[in-house]
Amino acid sequence: MSERNQEYDFKWCPGCGDFGVKRALEMAINTFTEEFEIPRTSNVIVAGIGCSGNMVHLIDGEQPFGIHGIHGRSLPIAFGISSSRPDLNTIVVAGDGDFLSIGGEHIAPSAARNPNITCIVMDNGVYGLTKGQSSPTSETGQITTSTPFGKLESKINPLELYLSCGVSFIASHYSSKPKQLSDFILDAMKHKGMSIVHVQSPCTTYNDTYDILKGDRKKGIPGTAYIVDENHDPTDYDKAKALVAKDGVPLGLIYKKEPSTINELQNKLIMDNPSKNVEDILSSYSI
Amino acid sequence: MTQKIISNDFVIRFAGEGGQGLVTSADAAARAASRSGYYCQTFSTFPSQIMGGPASSQVRISTTPVLSSGDFVDVLVVLNQYAFDNHIQDLNPENGVCIYNAQDCEPSGEGNYFGIDADKLAKESGNTRAANMVILGAVAKLIDFKLESIESFIKDRFTRGRPGDEEIIKSNIIALSFGADVAEKSGFNVGSLAPPKPPEHDQIMITGNAALSLGATSAGLDSYYGYPISPATTVLVWMEQNLVQKGKFVFQVSSEIEAINNVVGAGFSGKKAMTATAGPGLSLMSEGIGLAWMAEIPCVVVDVQRGGPATGLPTKSEQSDLFACMFPAHGDVRLPILAPGTVEECFMIGGLALNWAERYQGPVVVMSEFGLAERSENIKKPNLSNVIDERRNSKTGDNGFKRYQSLGKNGELSAMPIPGNQAAYVANGSEHDEIGDTTHLPKHHIRLTERRFGKLSLLNDAHFEIENTNSEIAIMPWGSSKGVAREAYDKLISDNLNIGWIYSICLNPLPKEVLKELRLKKIVIVPELNYQGQWSSIMRMDGINAVSVTQYTGLPFKPSELAEKIKEKIKQTMEV
Numbered sequence: 097m098s099e100r101n102q103e104y105d106f107k108w109c110p111g112c113g114d115f116g117v118k119r120a121l122e123m124a125i126n127t128f129t130e131e132f133e134i135p136r137t138s139n140v141i142v143a144g145i146g147c148s149g150n151m152v153h154l155i156d157g158e159q160p161f162g163i164h165g166i167h168g169r170s171l172p173i174a175f176g177i178s179s180s181r182p183d184l185n186t187i188v189v190a191g192d193g194d195f196l197s198i199g200g201e202h203i204a205p206s207a208a209r210n211p212n213i214t215c216i217v218m219d220n221g222v223y224g225l226t227k228g229q230s231s232p233t234s235e236t237g238q239i240t241t242s243t244p245f246g247k248l249e250s251k252i253n254p255l256e257l258y259l260s261c262g263v264s265f266i267a268s269h270y271s272s273k274p275k276q277l278s279d280f281i282l283d284a285m286k287h288k289g290m291s292i293v294h295v296q297s298p299c300t301t302y303n304d305t306y307d308i309l310k311g312d313r314k315k316g317i318p319g320t321a322y323i324v325d326e327n328h329d330p331t332d333y334d335k336a337k338a339l340v341a342k343d344g345v346p347l348g349l350i351y352k353k354e355p356s357t358i359n360e361l362q363n364k365l366i367m368d369n370p371s372k373n374v375e376d377i378l379s380s381y382s383i
Numbered sequence: 384m385t386q387k388i389i390s391n392d393f394v395i396r397f398a399g400e401g402g403q404g405l406v407t408s409a410d411a412a413a414r415a416a417s418r419s420g421y422y423c424q425t426f427s428t429f430p431s432q433i434m435g436g437p438a439s440s441q442v443r444i445s446t447t448p449v450l451s452s453g454d455f456v457d458v459l460v461v462l463n464q465y466a467f468d469n470h471i472q473d474l475n476p477e478n479g480v481c482i483y484n485a486q487d488c489e490p491s492g493e494g495n496y497f498g499i500d501a502d503k504l505a506k507e508s509g510n511t512r513a514a515n516m517v518i519l520g521a522v523a524k525l526i527d528f529k530l531e532s533i534e535s536f537i538k539d540r541f542t543r544g545r546p547g548d549e550e551i552i553k554s555n556i557i558a559l560s561f562g563a564d565v566a567e568k569s570g571f572n573v574g575s576l577a578p579p580k581p582p583e584h585d586q587i588m589i590t591g592n593a594a595l596s597l598g599a600t601s602a603g604l605d606s607y608y609g610y611p612i613s614p615a616t617t618v619l620v621w622m623e624q625n626l627v628q629k630g631k632f633v634f635q636v637s638s639e640i641e642a643i644n645n646v647v648g649a650g651f652s653g654k655k656a657m658t659a660t661a662g663p664g665l666s667l668m669s670e671g672i673g674l675a676w677m678a679e680i681p682c683v684v685v686d687v688q689r690g691g692p693a694t695g696l697p698t699k700s701e702q703s704d705l706f707a708c709m710f711p712a713h714g715d716v717r718l719p720i721l722a723p724g725t726v727e728e729c730f731m732i733g734g735l736a737l738n739w740a741e742r743y744q745g746p747v748v749v750m751s752e753f754g755l756a757e758r759s760e761n762i763k764k765p766n767l768s769n770v771i772d773e774r775r776n777s778k779t780g781d782n783g784f785k786r787y788q789s790l791g792k793n794g795e796l797s798a799m800p801i802p803g804n805q806a807a808y809v810a811n812g813s814e815h816d817e818i819g820d821t822t823h824l825p826k827h828h829i830r831l832t833e834r835r836f837g838k839l840s841l842l843n844d845a846h847f848e849i850e851n852t853n854s855e856i857a858i859m860p861w862g863s864s865k866g867v868a869r870e871a872y873d874k875l876i877s878d879n880l881n882i883g884w885i886y887s888i889c890l891n892p893l894p895k896e897v898l899k900e901l902r903l904k905k906i907v908i909v910p911e912l913n914y915q916g917q918w919s920s921i922m923r924m925d926g927i928n929a930v931s932v933t934q935y936t937g938l939p940f941k942p943s944e945l946a947e948k949i950k951e952k953i954k955q956t957m958e959v
Contacts, residue, residue, distance in 0.1 A: 104820040138803045142648070145812075152809050153820050161802040162809035163651050164821070165644070166674050172641040176648020176656065177802075179632045180606045184652065184802055205637035362632060372625050374601045374767055381587035381597075383417050383761055 106150050113297030116271035117218055118151055121189070123278035125160060128185060128285045137161055139185045140177055144170040144194035147225050148218040148297070151189045168198030171206050174213045182359040185285055188215040193223050196232040196254055207261040209358040210289040216281060217292060218271070219254065220299035228302035240302070255340040258292050259333075259351055265291030266336070266350040270309055270321055271298070273347075280349065289357050296321070296345055309345060324348030388478060388574040393526050394453040396441035397518075398470045399462025399484075402434035408460075408515050409440035410759060412522065415536040416444045417588055417761040419529070420581030424449035425759045428938070429698055437465055444526075446580050449760070451867035454943045455479060457573050458522050463487045480571045482521055497569040504561040510554030520562025527575040533559060585764040591729045591755040592659075594762070595685065596621040598733025601765070603772035605654035607633040608645035610664060613697040614753040615687040618659035639664035643671030643684065650675065650682040651810050653777070653801035655737045659685035662695060662704055665711065672746050673712025676835065678810040679787070679799070681740035681775060685749040687756045688862075690937050699937030700754040702862055703913035708748045709891055709921065715832055719743070719842050720890040722750040724865025726760040728888055731846065735888075738773035743841045744799050750890075752863035752912075754939050775799045784808055785817035789834050796838055845889030847897050851876075855905040856953060857883035859929070861890055861918050863939070868910045870942035871949060880950070890918065893925075901927045906956050908932060908949055910940060930956055 108114050129136050139160035143149035145167035152162035165173045170188045178186040190199065195217045206213070222240060223229040229242035233254065237246040258266045265287040267280040277295065284291035298305045311319020324346045329335050336351035356364075395412055397405040406427055413423040422445045430436030441456065443449050455475035461467040462484045474481055474495070483490060485498030499521055501514040508517070516537070523530055537555045542548055589597070596618050607626055609619035619635060626633040632649070636642050642658040649656035660668065665686045675682050688704045690696025709720055721736050723729040729751065736747045776798045784806035788797040800806035809819035814831065816822045851857075858875075860868030865886060872884055883904070887897045901907055901922065907929040909919040916931030923929055932948045934940055 101816070101818070101820045103816060103822055103824065105823055106821055135803060135805075137805060137807045140652070140802050150821070159807040161800075161807045162819070163648070163678065164809055164811045164813060164819075165647070165678070166670050166812050169640065169644040169671065169674075172636070172644035173648040173651075175636070175641070176606070176608065176645035176650075177652045178648075179634065179645075180649035180654045180656065181652040181802065201638070202641065205641070209634075358634075359632075362634075363629075366627055366629055366631075369627055371629070372627050374597070377597060377600070377625050378587065378765065378767060381589045381593070382764070383414070383586050383588050 104153055106153070108147060108150070109301045111300035112147070113220060113271035113295070113299070114148055114151065114218055116274045117216065117277065117295055117297050118154055119274040120277035120281055121151065121187070121216065122155060122157070123274070124281035124285060125155075127278075127282050134185065138183065139187065142170045142174040142177065142186065142188045144168060144188075144190040144199065145225075146191035146194045146223070147299070148189055148191035148194065168194055169202070170194065171199060171202040171213070171215070175206060175209070175211050178211045178213050179359060182212060186213045187285070188213060190215065190217055192217065192219040192221060192233045192254070193231045196252060196257070200232075203257065203263070204261040207258070207263045207290055210264055210355055212288055212357050212359065213290055214281065214284045214287075215290070215292045217254065217294045218297040219294060220297050220303055221305065222299050222303040224299045224302055234303070253340060254294050255346075255350055258294070259336055259340055263292050264289040264355055265352050267291075267293045267348065268346050268350055269293060270296040270345065270347060272306070272310065276347075283349070287352070289355065321345040321347055324350070387527065387572055389577050390574045391447065391577045392443065392445040392453070393457040393573065393576060394441055394443045394455065395458045395460070395522055396439055396456045396470065396473070397460045397462070398437075398439035398466035401429045401436045401438040403462055404515055405438055405440040408518065409442045411515065411536070412444070412519060413442040413759055414588060415533045416442070416528070417586065418536060419532040420579030421445060422448045423759070423761055424452065426452040426754060426939070427757055437469065439466070439470065444576065446577050450870040451942050452939060454941045458482065458525050460518055460522065461488060464489070478573055480525055480573050482518065482566070495571060497571060499562065499565050501562070504565070505558050508554045508558035508561055510551065510558060513555050513558035516555045516558035517562035520559035521566035524563040524566035525571060525573045527572070530559060530563060582763070586761045587764045588759055588761045589726060590617070590757055590759050591723070591726050591751060592617040592687065592757065593621055594726050594729040595723070595733040595749070595751060596625070598730035599657055599683070599737055600626060601767050601770045602734030602737050603655050603774075604657055604737060605631055606646070606649040606656040607658065608636050608642045608649070608656070609658050610636060610639050610642050610660065612639070612661045612664045614689055614756050615659040615661045615664070615685065617756070618685060618687070639667040640671065643668035646682040646684070647671055647675050647680050650680045650740070651802070655681070655741065657683040657685065657737065659687060661687050661689050661697070662691040662707070663693070665704060665707055669711050672718065673714060673716060674812045675746035676712065676716050676718065677812050679744045679835070680746070680810060681744055682746050683736045683740050683749060684746060685751060688750060688752040696937045698753060700752060700863070700939050701912050701935065701937060702752055702864065703917065703935075704750065705890070705913070705917040705921065708750050711748070717836070717891055719745075719747045719839060719892065720750055721747065721845065721888055722862035722890055723755065723888060724860070724862055724886065726755070726758070727762045728846070729755065730765050732888060734770055735845070738771060739842050741773050741775040743838045744775060744796060745835070745838070750862055755863035777801050777804070781806065787815060787817050787819060787831060787834070789830055790837050794840060796841065839892045842889070842892055843894065845887060845894055847887040847889070847894045848884060849896065849900050850884040851881070852883055852900065854881045854883040856881070856908065857885045857901070857904045858908045858910070858949060859885040859901070860910050864910050864912060867940045867942050867945055871910070871940075871946040874942065874946040875949060898925070904928065906930060906953065908952055910945055910949070912939065
């Protein structure tokens with residue numbers, strides 16, 4: 097059920113982090129659309145499969161375009177859109193299982209092309225839709241329905257992964273501060289190239305990490321989330337590398353560089369080479 | 384020496400190792416002959432490696448359009464002993480002649496063969512790289528092909544505005560004459576090629592894959608994404624070279640999974656998008672094709688078939704992907720299939736597939752095949768002004784547009800809005816309602832399942848052929864077996880067998896007229912290159928009494944053998 101559609105039969109659990117991400121995304125789309133004076137329908141949301149993917153049906157107000165595809169393939173679908181229609185604002189919404197596990201093979205090649213795509217990864221450290229299996233970002237030893245004796249593998253570090261793949265804009269945040277999160281999403285949209293905003297978005301049903309992230313003085317939990325030092329230089333690769341190697345969840349811009357996008361390179365290639373028309377190509381086959 | 388036989392048709396084959404310029408030799412012979420007004424078709428078989436391994440390339444030269452690679456080889460050129468041992472049985476027993484490379488090959492005993500030291504003669508001509516020309520000269524002499532025609536071909540080919548041009552042309556012509564001299568002295572002759580009957584229209588010489596690419600481009604292809612895989616790689620390479628224009632996008636991505644999802648994205652965004660692959664890649668694309676079917680997104684997937692399963696036979700001929708192409712994904716799907724049977728049809732289908740995808744708002748599969756994709760043929764030059772660039776009905780509406788409404792009364796499909804325009808919706812791979820929101824309600828699943836199948840009826844303008852309807856038996860080839868089946872059919876008709884001919888470039892949905900005719904037949908015989916008889920199986924599913932004549936050697940049918948097999952099949956089936 098959604099506000100605009102009573103028959104839509106999906107909803108997030110109460111307290112789900114994705115509500116905060118939704119508000120942040122809506123704000124970012126509003127601002128981006130106003131600032132660049134584009135039609136709201138020039139925003140396209142590409143959703144994967146998982147709780148996070150339902151975002152595309154839940155946006156309030158005038159609708160952007162959306163595509164709710166298949167599990168793990170939001171990046172290649174988005175690449176098809178953004179490379180063919182560079183005028184659109186292409187946004188990927190995906191979860192940790194969707195983006196890092198089944199879809200993990202697309203991160204490195206996408207980063208190497210630097211397409212103009214903004215990815216919002218909602219990390220809850222668990223497969224929620226299938227009722228609580230372990231994900232790449234579940235803790236080692238964590239008990240889940242698929243790891244009843246504790247998860248055996250190590251937990252991956254997504255920020256380190258993005259950085260080593262060469263993603264040109266990397267931010268990290270959590271869902272509890274939608275206004276601040278929306279600022280990073282907006283910056284990511286403005287960034288020319290592949291940007292990822294990695295968001296800790298807790299699952300209140302299967303992996304409630306609110307306390308761990310934010311801390312709870314009464315319970316004596318220190319909290320793993322911390323605001324990135326204002327002196328951090330996001331253009332310095334080594335500093336970014338040191339930052340993501342530290343324990344805890346940084347909130348802020350981790351890394352940013354500005355190489356050409358694949359469409360800019362392709363345009364240059366087209367300018368530098370004689371344009372081909374079909375008549376000429378056909379004539380080249382004359383006997 | 385006996386009187387030379389005058390023939391309308393010769394097959395010349397070059398066999399040796401990959402990398403020895405075999406394809407170039409066959410291609411040069413084809414070009415020289417087609418410029419003289421003959422019809423030509425090449426065929427190659429080579430291992431899946433860059434250099435070495437047994438390979439061969441042949442050209443069939445004829446005074447009439449060439450339908451297949453033929454029954455026998457009239458002139459066989461072998462460059463090593465292995466090639467001699469493995470190809471000599473294909474030599475025409477009546478008057479075929481084999482030329483062997485005297486340096487690397489020494490056939491025992493006597494037969495219709497003679498040796499030639501091409502490298503030595505090339506050196507003597509003053510051009511060590513002209514060994515091919517020595518061979519070509521010998522071949523030309525054996526079939527009484529005018530050397531002057533090849534000389535003019537050489538002049539055109541090597542006139543490149545460089546200082547050494549004249550020298551190269553001269554030495555190549557000398558090499559040609561050296562080869563002709565050796566053939567003359569050998570005392571053999573294969574026959575005399577009848578004078579050409581050149582067509583009045585302009586011609587081009589092109590491969591199946593290039594024709595398909597050109598057809599797609601001329602019908603407005605906007606975006607191409609692909610991954611290298613034999614025998615579809617040449618489509619990717621063609622696109623990278625030719626789809627260079629403002630507003631177009633072509634890219635080699637990192638897997639077939641990426642490629643199919645790229646074309647889904649591009650199709651959704653309003654562009655005409657295509658990818659080409661072969662069996663293994665098609666398997667990887669399965670889920671993405673299902674998404675395009677479910678979310679109703681126009682795109683074209685070309686499957687250039689090779690032998691399967693798994694890695695199978697990457698550079699051989701087989702038609703064994705039909706089940707996988709028509710039913711590529713889980714769930715209720717049946718994809719539209721266009722299967723070209725000739726190089727001309729490759730051009731036609733390249734465009735038609737894209738237009739169909741736009742018209743019915745969904746994925747279209749094109750089934751080519753190794754032998755068809757890689758062969759060169761001289762065909763009528765297509766008239767580009769006849770090519771239609773059909774675009775989806777994209778009229779805009781209000782936001783919250785009912786993009787997935789059922790087919791209207793007149794079979795009209797609700798418009799597909801394009802991002803950036805009004806009428807936003809969600810293209811959804813989950814079952815959905817009219818605006819694309821996810822739903823599990825039976826009423827929506829029923830309505831949309833029927834819509835997805837119902838709109839296939841919009842695809843009703845495919846080329847088909849029906850002949851000799853008074854027979855209760857018909858032969859119905861599909862795809863790349865069309866030409867050879869036609870040659871077999873013509874033989875059977877000239878043997879006074881009463882048999883009908885049915886052919887359609889579209890296997891799903893079958894044109895109404897074709898389906899009606901098929902259902903009237905007592906037996907429909909399907910020549911196809913697979914073990915299971917895939918096309919006849921599907922036709923039986925649709926209530927047609929079809930049986931297959933199969934072959935699964937990795938090679939195409941031979942016309943005479945096929946004609947015999949068809950006769951045998953008719954006999955067997957009638958007895959039952």
